[in-house]
Amino acid sequence: MRFPLRSIAAGLSSCLCLASIGFASAYNAHPKLVVIIVIDQFRGDYLDRYADQFGDGGFKFLTEHGAYFPECSYDYANTATAPGHATLLTGAYSDGHGILANEWWDPQKKRMVTSVEDDRTKLVGVTGSVPGGASPRNLLADTLGDELKLATQGKARVFAISLKDRAAVLSAGLSGDAAYWIEPKSGTWITSTYYRTELPDWVRNFNDSQRAGKYLNREWKDDKGNVLRTTGPAPGKPADFYELVGHTPFANDYEFEFARELMTYEKLGDGPATDLLVISLSANDILGHQVGPDSPEMQAMALALDKELAAFFDFLGHQIGLANVWIALSSDHGVAPLPAIAAKLHIPANGLSAGKVRAQLNQALSARLSPAHAAEYVANFSYPLAWLNEEAFDALHMKEEDAERAVGEALKQTGMRGYFTRAQLAKGEVPDTETGLRYEHSYSQLAAWYVFAVPAPYTVGSESGTDHGSPYTYDTRVPLALYGIPFQPGIHRTHAEPVDLAVTLAALLGINAPTNATGRVLTEALAPARRGEGSLPPPEMRPNPSRSPSRPPDEIRPAALVLREGPP
Numbered sequence: 001m002r003f004p005l006r007s008i009a010a011g012l013s014s015c016l017c018l019a020s021i022g023f024a025s026a027y028n029a030h031p032k033l034v035v036i037i038v039i040d041q042f043r044g045d046y047l048d049r050y051a052d053q054f055g056d057g058g059f060k061f062l063t064e065h066g067a068y069f070p071e072c073s074y075d076y077a078n079t080a081t082a083p084g085h086a087t088l089l090t091g092a093y094s095d096g097h098g099i100l101a102n103e104w105w106d107p108q109k110k111r112m113v114t115s116v117e118d119d120r121t122k123l124v125g126v127t128g129s130v131p132g133g134a135s136p137r138n139l140l141a142d143t144l145g146d147e148l149k150l151a152t153q154g155k156a157r158v159f160a161i162s163l164k165d166r167a168a169v170l171s172a173g174l175s176g177d178a179a180y181w182i183e184p185k186s187g188t189w190i191t192s193t194y195y196r197t198e199l200p201d202w203v204r205n206f207n208d209s210q211r212a213g214k215y216l217n218r219e220w221k222d223d224k225g226n227v228l229r230t231t232g233p234a235p236g237k238p239a240d241f242y243e244l245v246g247h248t249p250f251a252n253d254y255e256f257e258f259a260r261e262l263m264t265y266e267k268l269g270d271g272p273a274t275d276l277l278v279i280s281l282s283a284n285d286i287l288g289h290q291v292g293p294d295s296p297e298m299q300a301m302a303l304a305l306d307k308e309l310a311a312f313f314d315f316l317g318h319q320i321g322l323a324n325v326w327i328a329l330s331s332d333h334g335v336a337p338l339p340a341i342a343a344k345l346h347i348p349a350n351g352l353s354a355g356k357v358r359a360q361l362n363q364a365l366s367a368r369l370s371p372a373h374a375a376e377y378v379a380n381f382s383y384p385l386a387w388l389n390e391e392a393f394d395a396l397h398m399k400e401e402d403a404e405r406a407v408g409e410a411l412k413q414t415g416m417r418g419y420f421t422r423a424q425l426a427k428g429e430v431p432d433t434e435t436g437l438r439y440e441h442s443y444s445q446l447a448a449w450y451v452f453a454v455p456a457p458y459t460v461g462s463e464s465g466t467d468h469g470s471p472y473t474y475d476t477r478v479p480l481a482l483y484g485i486p487f488q489p490g491i492h493r494t495h496a497e498p499v500d501l502a503v504t505l506a507a508l509l510g511i512n513a514p515t516n517a518t519g520r521v522l523t524e525a526l527a528p529a530r531r532g533e534g535s536l537p538p539p540e541m542r543p544n545p546s547r548s549p550s551r552p553p554d555e556i557r558p559a560a561l562v563l564r565e566g567p568p
């Protein structure tokens with residue numbers, strides 16, 4: 001008897017969910033706006049670690065009034081900024097979207113190229129001679145924003161912003177209206193001719209009003225008034241926004257300031273279809289590399305961000321009304337502890353010098369393959385990826401497979417646990433294990449010969465500070481929270497992955513999931529429908545971040561009612 005009852009219950013609840021989903025629709029702007037906030041380098045454990053120090057309106061607004069998945073984890077090994085943002089927006093891993101690293105070796109250009117550089121484009125908003133622009137043309141899959149655009153025949157507007165070009169460009173997708181990022185020295189907002197030939201007036205005005213400059217020569221203090229950083233340039237040195245401000249909460253303030261201006265001037269949330277805004281916050285990553293996840297600075301950064309989020313949610317509430325917005329929060333990757341911190345606890349840890357590893361590899365390979373002459377068999381080692389110099393192997397008539405295996409064996413001599421070659425991953429020849437699957441998901445056909453080193457846990461690719469880029473939990477586990485009328489408030493300790501974000505949002509918006517998406521709809525996050533119940537609550541009953549935390553979730557969340565009867 002148990003089975004039929006359970007299946008009836010499951011059937012009923014899926015009907016209820018479908019009824020609820022039916023009310024939300026991207027085609028008539030229900031919701032008016034989806035905001036995805038990606039914190040660059042934000043580990044899943046931070047929200048627990050600082051839980052008793054957060055206020056009610058920031059992180060807790062999402063984790064207590066939204067569906068929160070604390071056990072969300074990337075199921076691939078290449079945990080870095082470009083792959084992470086591509087994964088969140090395409091709902092696929094690198095074997096689907098193609099972005100396997102922030103940069104890779106280009107055998108034709110004989111240098112590393114970035115995941116978004118594109119010679120066919122130019123930067124817009126930069127004066128003087130500048131190298132090529134940026135575009136998302138390396139993406140092998142489309143994104144949530146692209147599907148929104150397709151479904152609404154371009155009526156939905158899609159924007160992404162970040163301090164970093166790769167984070168903004170990959171998030172805006174192929175059809176985004178614009179991606180904006182900063183020129184590092186001045187901090188002014190720029191874009192690429194891929195999107196437009198000139199900055200819009202509002203961006204020019206923003207830049208001209210010296211908004212970046214006001215964050216220079218300031219003191220960043222923690223809650224107790226201790227000065228953690230000053231943002232003044234050293235005597236005689238020119239000011240560099242990214243260097244001086246980038247690793248402080250002022251950089252997040254600056255991004256939110258730009259986001260508010262963008263929403264106002266582009267009238268986001270005021271169109272005939274659902275709009276999408278992706279805000280990638282870079283400051284946590286810039287600071288995290290320097291001081292590690294266990295430092296007082298990272299704690300102060302998290303607490304400052306909590307307040308910044310609260311202010312932004314308040315703005316969303318006033319500007320669009322929180323009943324008309326869905327908010328998602330996640331991160332592109334975590335980070336390893338500083339090797340010195342782990343070592344103090346008797347946990348083996350190591351900070352590698354990428355340059356030294358490359359020299360070691362070339363020495364070992366030369367001794368084995370061409371004892372008479374030393375050659376540069378490894379063109380670049382960008383932890384944990386070794387990029388091969390095909391010409392050097394060609395001279396020995398070595399095939400890709402053999403060349404990559406030789407490099408892999410040399411990597412093991414440097415202390416790596418193992419390796420996966422491009423040729424091996426291309427053929428799907430990986431062991432049927434969790435680790436094998438993670439590297440299979442990290443494969444991309446975009447780059448030429450390469451080998452993934454499998455590092456030992458707590459080994460990082462930098463002699464100073466710390467890093468990410470491993471398949472271990474400290475790098476893969478990130479928060480995932482979804483706020484909005486379709487989402488049932490609650491903590492779900494079920495298995496979730498960042499690839500589920502775009503798939504879940506697409507399902508609830510009533511549009512196709514991105515082309516190569518492999519994620520699942522997080523059905524446990526969905527609020528049951530409440531068809532035919534009452535009428536639209538008065539405005540004072542609608543969610544507001546400054547007031548809602550004191551109210552029980554059900555009371556502040558009018559569920560399907562607002563979706564059906566709310567303003568168009």
Ligand SMILES: [Zn+2]
Nearest residue numbers: 041285289468
């Ligand atoms: Zn980083």
